[in-house]
Amino acid sequence: MTGSFAQFSLRVLIAIALVVCALLIWQLQSVLLLIFAAVVVAVVLDAFGNALRKLAPVPEGVSRLLAGILIASVLIGAALLFGRQISAQLSQLGDTLPPAWENFVDWAGPERVESVIDDFAPDGTSLASMVQTMFGALTDALSGLVVAVLGGVYIAINPKTYHKGAITLLPQRARDRVDAASRKTGKALRDWLLAQLISMLATFLVVYLGLTVLGVPSALALAILAGLFEFVPLLGPVLGAIPAVLIAGTVGIDTALWTIGFFIVWQQIEGNAVAPLAMKFAVEIPPAVTLFCLLIFGVLFGLPGLLLGGPLTVVLWMAIKTLWVEPRVSG
Incomplete structure (x- = not known):
C-alpha cells in the first residue's frame, strides 16, 4: 500500500513539474524565440565560415567572425551605394501606400472592405489601430533582430561549447541519440537557409527588373520587400506582391493587372524551377505541413x-524524423 502511494505521489509530482515547465516556457516564449533566432544567425555564419575555410586555412571561430564581418561589410557597402535611393523610395512608398489603399477601397467598395476587416479584426478594432499594432510589432521585431544577431555572433564564435553544454543537461542514455539528431537538424537547417537565400536573391532581382519595365514607382523598395517576404514559405510571395499591386494601381488599372500577371508568372517559375533547384540538397517538407505549421506558429507567437x-x-520536422520516426522504422 505504501509503495503504491509513493508511486502515485511521484507521478503527481512529475505531472505538476511538467505543467510548471509548460507554463514557464509559455511565459518565456519571446526569449526562447530570440534564442532560436540567434541560433539561426549562428547557422548562417557557420555556413559562410565553412565556405571561407575552403578558401583559406583559418580556425573555425575566426572564419565565422570573418564571415560576419564580410556580411556586415557587404550590407554597409550596399547601404552606402544605394542607401539614398532606397531611403527615398521607402519614403515615397510610405507616402504612396495610403492613397493606393484608398483607391483600392473605392474600387472594391468601402462596405465590402469594412466587412472583410471586421471578420478578421477583433471587436472594436479599427484599421488605424491595426496598422499601429502592426508597426509596433515590426519595431519590436527589428529590436529583437539586433539582439538575435549579437547572440548569433557569440554562439558562432564557439558553437561547440553551447552544443556540448545543452547535451550535458540530458540523461546519459539520450545524449548520443540527441547529439546525432541535432547535427542532422543543423545541417538540414543550414541547407534550407541557403536555399531560401537563393530564392530571396532571385526574387529581388526579377521583381526589380519586372517592376522597372512595367513602370511601377519605387521598384527597388518593392523588390526589397518582395525578397524579404520570400523568407516566409508559401505566404511570403503573396505578402510581397500586395504592396506592388497597390502601388501599380496608382499608375493605372492596366499597370496593376500587368503587375498581378507578372507576379503570377514569376511565382510559377520560382515555384516550379528556382525553388526545386535551390531545395535540391535541402530538406523536403510537404507543402501542407509547412502551411499548417506556419499558421500554428503565427497564432501561438504572432x-x-x-x-x-x-x-x-524545419527543426521540428527533422527532430520528429530523426528522434521518433527513423528509430521505429529501423527497429
Missing part, C-alpha cells in the same frame, strides 16, 4: 512566429 515559422518547421 509576427515573430510567422517570420521564424520556416526554420521552426
Whole structure:
C-alpha cells in the first residue's frame, strides 16, 4: 500500500513539474524565440565560415567572425551605394501606400472592405489601430533582430561549447541519440537557409527588373520587400506582391493587372524551377505541413512566429524524423 502511494505521489509530482515547465516556457516564449533566432544567425555564419575555410586555412571561430564581418561589410557597402535611393523610395512608398489603399477601397467598395476587416479584426478594432499594432510589432521585431544577431555572433564564435553544454543537461542514455539528431537538424537547417537565400536573391532581382519595365514607382523598395517576404514559405510571395499591386494601381488599372500577371508568372517559375533547384540538397517538407505549421506558429507567437515559422518547421520536422520516426522504422 505504501509503495503504491509513493508511486502515485511521484507521478503527481512529475505531472505538476511538467505543467510548471509548460507554463514557464509559455511565459518565456519571446526569449526562447530570440534564442532560436540567434541560433539561426549562428547557422548562417557557420555556413559562410565553412565556405571561407575552403578558401583559406583559418580556425573555425575566426572564419565565422570573418564571415560576419564580410556580411556586415557587404550590407554597409550596399547601404552606402544605394542607401539614398532606397531611403527615398521607402519614403515615397510610405507616402504612396495610403492613397493606393484608398483607391483600392473605392474600387472594391468601402462596405465590402469594412466587412472583410471586421471578420478578421477583433471587436472594436479599427484599421488605424491595426496598422499601429502592426508597426509596433515590426519595431519590436527589428529590436529583437539586433539582439538575435549579437547572440548569433557569440554562439558562432564557439558553437561547440553551447552544443556540448545543452547535451550535458540530458540523461546519459539520450545524449548520443540527441547529439546525432541535432547535427542532422543543423545541417538540414543550414541547407534550407541557403536555399531560401537563393530564392530571396532571385526574387529581388526579377521583381526589380519586372517592376522597372512595367513602370511601377519605387521598384527597388518593392523588390526589397518582395525578397524579404520570400523568407516566409508559401505566404511570403503573396505578402510581397500586395504592396506592388497597390502601388501599380496608382499608375493605372492596366499597370496593376500587368503587375498581378507578372507576379503570377514569376511565382510559377520560382515555384516550379528556382525553388526545386535551390531545395535540391535541402530538406523536403510537404507543402501542407509547412502551411499548417506556419499558421500554428503565427497564432501561438504572432509576427515573430510567422517570420521564424520556416526554420521552426524545419527543426521540428527533422527532430520528429530523426528522434521518433527513423528509430521505429529501423527497429
